[in-house]
Amino acid sequence: MFADTGFGSPHYGAGSLAELVPSVLASLGVPNEPATLDLPPVRRACVLLVDGMGWELLAAHRFHAPFLSSLLDTAGPITASFPTTTATSLTTLGTGLPPGHHGIVGLQVALPGTDRVMHQLRWAPDVDPETWQPRRTAYQRAEEAGVTTGYVAFGGYEGTGLSRASARGSRYVPANDITELAVKAGTALAEGDRSLVVVYHSDLDTYGHMCGVDSPYWRLHLGHVDRLAEQLATQLPPDAALYVTADHGMVDSTPASRIDVESDPELSAGVRVLAGEARVRHVHTRDGAADDVLAAWRAKLSGRAEVITRDEAVAGGLFGGVADAVLPRIGDILALARGETALVAPRAEPTQSALVGQHGSLTPEELRVPLLRASTVL
Numbered sequence: 001m002f003a004d005t006g007f008g009s010p011h012y013g014a015g016s017l018a019e020l021v022p023s024v025l026a027s028l029g030v031p032n033e034p035a036t037l038d039l040p041p042v043r044r045a046c047v048l049l050v051d052g053m054g055w056e057l058l059a060a061h062r063f064h065a066p067f068l069s070s071l072l073d074t075a076g077p078i079t080a081s082f083p084t085t086t087a088t089s090l091t092t093l094g095t096g097l098p099p100g101h102h103g104i105v106g107l108q109v110a111l112p113g114t115d116r117v118m119h120q121l122r123w124a125p126d127v128d129p130e131t132w133q134p135r136r137t138a139y140q141r142a143e144e145a146g147v148t149t150g151y152v153a154f155g156g157y158e159g160t161g162l163s164r165a166s167a168r169g170s171r172y173v174p175a176n177d178i179t180e181l182a183v184k185a186g187t188a189l190a191e192g193d194r195s196l197v198v199v200y201h202s203d204l205d206t207y208g209h210m211c212g213v214d215s216p217y218w219r220l221h222l223g224h225v226d227r228l229a230e231q232l233a234t235q236l237p238p239d240a241a242l243y244v245t246a247d248h249g250m251v252d253s254t255p256a257s258r259i260d261v262e263s264d265p266e267l268s269a270g271v272r273v274l275a276g277e278a279r280v281r282h283v284h285t286r287d288g289a290a291d292d293v294l295a296a297w298r299a300k301l302s303g304r305a306e307v308i309t310r311d312e313a314v315a316g317g318l319f320g321g322v323a324d325a326v327l328p329r330i331g332d333i334l335a336l337a338r339g340e341t342a343l344v345a346p347r348a349e350p351t352q353s354a355l356v357g358q359h360g361s362l363t364p365e366e367l368r369v370p371l372l373r374a375s376t377v378l
Contacts, residue, residue: 005306005338007362008079012098012320015078017089020245020371021047021138021198022096027241028194030145033096040377044195044240046185046232049093050225051086052205052359054249055368057213064219065226067233068244071372080248082318083107083280084359084366086205087120087162089247093198094166096138098320103133104165105319105329107277107360110284112328117275123161133165139196140169148192152185153200170198178203178224182231190237199232201225205250208357212252215356233374240376246369250357253278253342258353259304261335262345266296275331278342278352279360282331290332297335304341308334318362336361 002009010016019036024045026035055077062069081092081099083106091097091104099105108117111127118124139149151167155174163172173188175181181199188197204221211217233242261267261281262274270289275282285293290309298307310330314322319330337343338361344353359366 002306002362006364007306007336008364008367009317009362010082010098010320010367011079012081012317016098017078017080017092017245017247017369018096018098018320020078020243021093021196024196024243025138025142025145025147028142028147028196030142030147033141037371039241040375042239042241042375042377043193044189044237046189046197046199046236046240046242047093048199048201048229048232048242048244049090050204050244050246051200051202052208052213052248052250052357053222053225053246053370054365055370056365057249058222058370061219061222064222067226067230068370068372071244071374072370075370075372077368078245078371079367080246080369081320082362083276084248084361085277085280086202086247090162090200091133091166093247094137094139095133095135097135100314100319100322100326102135102165103323103326103329104162105326106275106280106282108275109282109329110273110275110331115273117273120162127161129161129164130168132161137167137169139167142196143169146194148195150185150188150191150195150197151200152181152188152197154202167198178228182228182235185232186235189240201228208250209355210357212356213250214252218357236374236376238376242374244370244372248359249365249368250359251279251340251363251365252356253340253358257340258342258344259301260346261343262347264300266300269293269296274345274348276334277358277360278344278355279337279358279366281335281343283333283335285332294333297333301335301343303338305338305343306336308336310334338363
């Protein structure tokens with residue numbers, strides 16, 4: 001649906017984050033889990049998800065990540081889900097479902113029937129995560145099949161709405177730095193007769209947002225991530241595998257590449273709620289204004305963003321199949337940034353609008369993520 005734009009599409013059902021954990025569970029002997037990625041049988045599996053480490057970024061910085069680079073030549077990319085953002089991808093990973101099924105369809109979403117916007121990394125206290133995302137997680141399915149699970153991540157994320165939506169059913173193991181991540185993951189991996197441990201590390205994404213992926217901060221921290229992956233691999237018990245992936249990549253913006261979509265009268269006319277984030281905007285329109293808003297956004301953002309309707313996005317499979325309850329969470333109109341463009345809202349989102357690194361759209365730099373493997377299987 002995006003001819004001549006350079007955009008890709010999520011490979012749901014073939015090679016996306018939605019297939020990773022179900023394929024891992026199948027490799028652990030869990031019945032009724034699709035083995036789409038055809039992973040070898042093991043008794044223990046560790047999945048390291050590095051926030052913000054896109055395939056293109058890793059391939060371009062091989063020198064700074066020698067261990068991960070040693071796995072690149074026998075691996076390939078899979079795709080994140082859409083939008084290419086953390087809340088969506090973590091839930092896709094944790095459920096094995098595309099966003100149209102699990103319902104986490106962006107960083108910020110309009111609560112249906114209201115003019116409120118919920119930031120899904122922070123959550124709204126009056127929104128029950130298990131009602132908002134009612135599908136069973138892969139961790140719940142694993143535990144029911146006798147596989148011991150662990151989710152190793154920063155302790156401040158424990159019990160949050162997103163953690164409950166994306167990782168409920170697993171034992172949460174708080175780890176507040178890279179050393180704790182490695183040590184606690186190793187301990188968790190040895191528990192039970194069969195085990196699945198997911199390790200989530202977010203700092204590379206933070207450096208990308210604050211300093212840019214073309215910065216010494218990002219490159220140096222990639223070296224720390226490389227060492228973490230190597231430490232996880234070297235402490236794998238027998239008959240185990242480590243899989244390294246990411247939730248999205250990232251592109252750098254500049255002040256000149258930012259477009260204020262909040263203050264421009266041509267872009268704000270007819271808009272009821274502006275959601276999403278700087279690389280993919282969900283635009284909810286006032287009654288009867290959808291056609292005019294679509295025309296204005298297409299004219300104003302020509303060459304800078306692809307502007308499509310919700311119906312076009314759904315028909316194009318960007319969210320996978322979309323459940324009826326999820327449909328109103330998607331904007332009437334979506335704007336997907338091209339190049340270095342950032343569609344910012346400085347009044348409502350002052351911190352986010354000033355970030356250097358951004359993600360959410362469907363450029364290869366944002367969409368393609370690695371799937372690397374190290375194993376002790378003989």
